[in-house]
Amino acid sequence: MRWGLLALFADGPKYGYQLRTEFDVRTGGTWALNVGQVYTTLERLVRDGYVTSIGSNDGGREIYAITPQGREALAGWFTTPVTDTDRPRSELAIKLAMAAVDPEVDVAPVVQAQRTESMRQLRDYTQLRRRADPDGDVGWLLFLDHLIFNLESEMRWLDHAEATVLRRRTRQTGARLPASAGLDSEPAGTVSQ
Template sequence: MSVRQSLLAILDQGPCYGYQLRAEFDRRTGSTWPLNVGQIYNTLERLERDGLVEKGDVDEQGHVYWQITAAGRADVSAWLQSPVARAQGTRDELAIKLAVAATLPGVDVSAVIRRQRSASLAQLEELTSARYTGADPDGPEHLAWSLVVDSMIFAAEAALRWLDRVEHRLDAHPQHALRLELSTERPKRGRPAKAPA
């Protein structure tokens, strides 16, 4: 998720100081992605370096208000009009863990899957029983919160379906056929060749 773009989009609504930006981000995401103030200020400094925001007025409490520049507005517009490109490679720890575990001798991969399924089911239960605690259940904050929570619910459901598929595929192979011994071939130096697209 692009914290950078989200903060820029909020600043496109008007000048804000750091804590205010964090509060606005929380309101718009249902507090499902906690940001610390240090992260906000580091992001603002990079945005300023890139010419997308600038420091504005300072109030009587010493809050520095940041404001978006014309280049920042163009950046926000481009972000909002562009589809999100999902990563094609996987850096998903669970996928890597199961792929490695399935090829190691002596690992009970079914037990690994059972533990993960149990944790995923607990997460799904927690998400489906979550209730909005804001003041207006028909307001924009509730809508923002529910969009993010729905996304998390669908991701948890997809993870459970994927675990079912993994288990089915592993059941179709005898355990000894999955074992992958260490290669005796010496690897070449340098980066591995990219897989064909």
């Protein structure tokens, strides 16, 4: 969020609530952001010398602008790749990892519930993408594409996770897999578990 808010200063000075509003517009409101988070992050950006207060507007709101140091830091952020260690933990991956080793949990309904929700989200984002102006805000279109591609990847991973757990449990119990399970071969590019 820190870098996303700093990037919003690229087109000029802003006040806190304005940052929240613009962040919501650019991300389609898909990343919930409260005003308290914005002001806490803004204080840190000031502390680090990336933005500075330049006074108040007619409504008494404090206005902030990006500093040269902030522009340099932002340029560095844009050119630095994101690594896995920079990404937040995946609650879904943790949930399935825990369910996979718990003999009391039937993983199939867990996966199916998530698959259903992921498909609903994919449908919603795809509809938004279809309604979006192709000549409109390229940032918004790219953000929607990112959400769509992530959900497509998630659903593929869910299929793999379900098949992996079923295959392992079948080996452990000595039961035969039903022919309809479709687990005779690994998808291309996957590693057998």
